[in-house]
Amino acid sequence: xxxxxxxxxxxxxxxxxxxxxxxxxxxxxxxxxxxxxxxxxxxxxxxxxxxxxxxxxxxxxxxxxxxxxxxxxxxxxxxxxxxxxxxxxxxxxxxxxxxxxxxxxxxxxxxxxxxxxxxxxxxxxxxxxxxxxxxxxxxxxxxxxxxxxxxxxxxxxxxxxxxxxxxxxxxxxxxxxxxxxxxxxxxxxxxxxxxxxxxxxxxxxxxxxxxxxxxxxxxxxxxxxxxxxxxxxxxxxxxxxxxxxxxxxxxxxxxxxxxxxxxxxxxxxxxxxxxxxxxxxxxxxxxxxxxxxxxxxxxxxxxxxxxxxxxxxxxxxxxxxxxxxxxxxxxxxxxxxxxxxxxxxxxxxxxxxxxxxxxxxxxxxxxxxxxxxxxxxxxxxxxxxxxxxxxxxxxxxxxxxxxxxxxxxxxxxxxxx
Numbered sequence: 001x002x003x004x005x006x007x008x009x010x011x012x013x014x015x016x017x018x019x020x021x022x023x024x025x026x027x028x029x030x031x032x033x034x035x036x037x038x039x040x041x042x043x044x045x046x047x048x049x050x051x052x053x054x055x056x057x058x059x060x061x062x063x064x065x066x067x068x069x070x071x072x073x074x075x076x077x078x079x080x081x082x083x084x085x086x087x088x089x090x091x092x093x094x095x096x097x098x099x100x101x102x103x104x105x106x107x108x109x110x111x112x113x114x115x116x117x118x119x120x121x122x123x124x125x126x127x128x129x130x131x132x133x134x135x136x137x138x139x140x141x142x143x144x145x146x147x148x149x150x151x152x153x154x155x156x157x158x159x160x161x162x163x164x165x166x167x168x169x170x171x172x173x174x175x176x177x178x179x180x181x182x183x184x185x186x187x188x189x190x191x192x193x194x195x196x197x198x199x200x201x202x203x204x205x206x207x208x209x210x211x212x213x214x215x216x217x218x219x220x221x222x223x224x225x226x227x228x229x230x231x232x233x234x235x236x237x238x239x240x241x242x243x244x245x246x247x248x249x250x251x252x253x254x255x256x257x258x259x260x261x262x263x264x265x266x267x268x269x270x271x272x273x274x275x276x277x278x279x280x281x282x283x284x285x286x287x288x289x290x291x292x293x294x295x296x297x298x299x300x301x302x303x304x305x306x307x308x309x310x311x312x313x314x315x316x317x318x319x320x321x322x323x324x325x326x327x328x329x330x331x332x333x334x335x336x337x338x339x340x341x342x343x344x345x346x347x348x349x350x351x352x353x354x355x356x357x358x359x360x361x362x363x364x365x366x367x368x369x370x371x372x373x374x375x376x377x378x379x380x381x382x383x384x385x386x387x388x389x390x391x392x393x394x395x396x397x398x399x400x401x402x403x404x405x406x407x408x409x410x411x412x413x414x415x416x417x
Contacts, residue, residue, distance in 0.1 A: 097266050222239070
């Protein structure tokens with residue numbers, strides 16, 4: 001009998017198609033759980049179950065009931081919204097997975113920092129500030145600083161502040177954003193923000209997998225555009241890194257230490273770090289793989305995708321870790337430049353003509369409401385490039401992006417920057 005793979009797929013994720021296609025390439029039966037009923041759920045309750053990802057205990061009870069008649073061999077969450085539910089389900093079913101408390105720490109930036117501090121990992125100065133205490137904090141924070149929510153990703157709600165006045169305005173703005181999304185968060189994240197000292201220098205992302213108890217780094221991604229604030233919109237990821245062998249070795253070392261400190265023992269991880277000549281500092285540790293559609297950048301020498309490898313590992317079918325494709329690769333993530341309603345993307349054909357461009361994907365749907373950072377988090381599109389060198393990839397991405405123009409109509413008003 002084939003093993004059953006339980007995929008937890010939030011309705012808001014960009015990643016459903018990639019994971020489902022990878023699952024279909026494996027010798028498994030597939031159950032795709034979401035937090036909202038599929039139109040065919042009543043006809044296929046085993047294949048298309050409905051779980052409340054905000055209530056992991058209830059999700060685990062439903063998964064346990066499913067597994068009594070249809071044994072589950074692995075559970076995988078495809079995005080942050082479902083990672084804790086996946087860990088609790090795995091514990092209930094006795095499946096390989098990182099401990100639920102470790103995943104909970106990865107979802108809470110302050111808990112992650114506390115675990116890394118206990119492991120003596122160098123970090124920026126940080127403090128947890130309650131919603132009703134930010135006026136006092138404004139007078140004692142060392143500037144420049146960064147205000148951020150405890151439980152959001154993709155730079156959402158992250159604002160640099162250089163003085164007390166900016167701090168007060170930014171804190172109120174991020175607190176309002178948290179309160180509007182509070183139903184998706186644990187209690188501690190609903191009433192506090194994290195304030196950190198600003199770390200100057202470069203920023204990278206690291207993609208990897210905890211396999212057989214050890215953290216393995218697949219790739220280090222440069223973020224070539226400076227991320228200096230007040231907001232931190234990610235535009236490009238380019239790999240391999242051009243920071244030099246010594247810096248990359250330090251990045252890998254700190255990444256592995258951070259993953260261990262948070263407590264991740266199985267499955268994918270995505271870590272963000274900043275640094276300069278003075279050191280390398282972990283910014284965030286996630287118990288999931290790279291977000292958006294960016295996983296298309298990660299291609300292995302044997303042709304497998306990142307999702308192929310993650311699912312094979314979860315099912316115990318991976319064997320030896322594959323090597324990455326030797327060519328340089330990168331992605332441009334197109335975030336909305338302003339608030340409004342998306343109509344179309346101009347210049348797609350011209351962008352595809354740029355040498356090195358593999359694909360341009362328009363992610364926004366006509367009529368979709370968009371908002372820029374720090375409140376917004378939706379992408380208008382993704383541009384993918386592959387070439388012999390990272391420099392060639394970056395040139396291709398910049399040239400293609402210059403030919404693209406999202407058509408966004410409607411109100412431009414929004415919170416003051």
